[in-house]
Structure formats: structure tokens, C-alpha cells
């Protein structure tokens with residue numbers, strides 16, 4: 001195409017400006033780098049009718065040939081040091097490189113061009129004041145780019161720069177929304193955890209127990225697994241409170257909780273469901289209720305022997321074992337274990353009398 005054919009009053013130029021306006025519109029709607037690259041590589045070629053275009057991004061001190069649209073492959077995916085390639089020159093000098101004969105120009109690394117079809121090129125920087133990339137146009141024959149072609153490419157580069165900034169802003173906004181959502185989710189999790197946790201012992205509280213135990217029992221029933229529910233009531237807390245103070249009573253509760261947690265399996269659900277009352281749900285328990293009770297009492301005794309405390313840990317323990325076929329509700333199971341515990345407490349009190 002000659003200069004006359006591509007002058008401001010020519011039909012080609014009008015078409016190219018229309019094409020550019022379309023691209024500007026598309027770029028204003030682009031939301032990610034892929035979309036921008038696609039628009040730029042296609043438009044850059046169509047604006048001048050050249051044989052190839054590249055979309056280059058600055059990557060530190062390298063030029064990254066991010067994308068291309070050409071009659072034969074160029075350098076897509078490659079990175080070159082800024083001073084060794086023409087896109088680097090355009091960015092470092094903040095100027096457009098117009099090169100009608102690449103083999104007559106010292107800025108061109110001739111060896112890199114020899115395997116390619118390129119004979120002439122134009123390279124415009126994206127964001128002239130502080131370039132972040134460049135757009136290349138290549139011709140397979142000798143071509144002296146016209147002022148109009150360069151102007152069109154520069155206008156495309158300016159719109160590309162705004163599109164890239166938009167993407168960055170959108171990206172940051174999206175990231176901020178993601179961060180906030182994650183923080184909210186963490187806060188919600190914390191609230192859920194706090195609302196299900198007993199502050200004194202760190203075990204589940206009554207609400208947490210119901211939530212997890214209901215789930216575990218339903219699951220056990222579906223799978224035909226056996227379940228055991230134990231009710232543990234600390235002995236003599238009132239006496240300790242009255243004689244040694246509420247703080248000591250608290251310490252006693254926390255000690256019992258520690259013994260329960262360390263004696264039971266990690267998968268067992270352990271909760272403080274009242275002042276001095278604990279509930280345990282064990283699915284597929286390793287032992288029957290009687291053995292479990294003996295083990296817990298033994299561990300409480302061991303804790304007493306190991307520590308020089310002003311109080312003794314003791315508890316009454318009742319339990320119920322629920323088979324898969326049973327349809328007792330959690331409340332019914334708790335009631336059964338509580339009654340069993342009460343019988344145990346009575347028996348222990350009587351044993352102390354004799």
C-alpha cells in the first residue's frame with residue numbers, strides 16, 4: 001500500500017479508524033489479560049494489513065513476547081533482555097521504532113530475525129511515559145510505515161495501556177473482595193466454634209454436643225454401627241466450691257475435662273453439658289460401657305496420685321449403648337445415661353457409708 005492509498009482522506013484510513021474505534025470499545029470491556037491480548041494482536045494486524053503482530057509485555061528487565069498473530073511463528077512465549085530486542089528499545093527510549101529494512105538497522109538482532117519472514121517492522125511502546133509493553137507490526141516485504149499507520153498503532157497502544165490498568169484495578173478489587181470473603185468466613189467459623197465451645201474446658205458445650213452427637217448417631221444408625229453414650233457427673237464440686245472457692249471448683253472441672261479428653265479417643269465426642277456434667281458419645285467404641293467407666297475412674301485416680309492438689313477428682317458415670325436398630329433420640333439416650341449415672345452415684349455414696 002502506498003502513502004497515498006493510506007492517507008487520512010483515503011477509504012482505507014477511514015476503515016482503519018473504524019476498526020480502531022471498535023477495538024477501543026472491545027478493550028474497554030476486557031476483564032483479563034487474555035482478552036486484551038486477543039484484541040490487540042488481531043487489531044494490530046488488521047489496522048495496517050501487515051503480515052504479523054506481536055504483543056509484548058515488560059517483565060522486569062525482560063521483554064516477554066506474550067502473544068502474536070502472524071503468517072509464520074515469531075517469538076511467542078519467549079523472553080529477551082530489554083537491550084537486545086527492538087521492543088526493549090521502544091520501551092527504554094519511550095519511542096516508536098520504524099524500521100523499513102531490518103538488516104540495515106543496528107538496533108535489530110539480525111540472527112534472531114533470520115529464520116523469520118520479517119523484513120520491515122514498526123514497534124510502538126504501550127504507555128509512552130512509563131512503558132509497560134509494546135506492540136509490534138511486521139511485514140514480509142520491505143515496507144516504509146506511513147505516519148497514519150504509526151498513529152493508528154500508537155492509538156491502539158494507548159487504549160491497550162488503559163485496558164491493562166483497568167485489568168489491574170479489577171484484579172485488585174476482585175482480590176479485595178476475595179480477601180474480605182475469606183476473612184468473613186474465618187470470622188464466621190470462629191463464631192461457630194465459639195458458640196459451640198465451652199470456655200472453661202475447651203470442650204464442646206451443650207449446643208456443640210447436640211450438633212455433633214445428633215450427626216454422629218444418625219450416621220452410626222445409617223451404617224449399622226454401635227454407639228455408646230456416657231454421662232459423667234463430677235462428685236463433690238459444691239463442697240470444693242464452698243471450702244476452697246469457685247476458682248478451685250473451676251480448676252477441678254477443667255482437670256476432669258482433661259482426664260476425659262486424654263482418656264477417650266480423638267474421634268469420641270466429649271462435651272461439658274452442664275456445670276459439673278459431661279457427655280461422651282463414642283461410635284464403634286473399643287470397649288463396652290462398663291470397661292470404659294472403669295478406665296475413666298482409674299485415670300481420675302491416677303490424676304489424683306500424680307498431682308498435689310487440695311481436692312480429689314472423682315465422678316459418677318452412667319452409660320447407655322445404642323444399637324443401630326434402636327430409634328432412641330439423643331435426649332432419650334442422655335436421660336438413660338443420666339439415670340444410670342445417678343444409680344452409680346448412689347451406689348458410690350452408699351459404699352462410702354459402709
Ligand SMILES: Nc1nc2c(ncn2[C@@H]2O[C@H](COP(=O)(O)OP(=O)(O)OP(=O)(O)O)[C@@H](O)[C@H]2O)c(=O)[nH]1
Nearest residue numbers: 233234235236237238239241246247249250275276
Ligand atoms: N466452680 C464452679 N462451680 C460450678 C460451676 N457450675 C456449677 N457449679 C456448681 O457445682 C455445684 C454442683 O452441685 P451438685 O449438683 O450438688 O454437685 P456436687 O457438689 O458435685 O454433688 P454430687 O454430684 O452429689 O457429688 C453447684 O454448687 C454449682 O453452683 C462452674 O462452672 N464452676
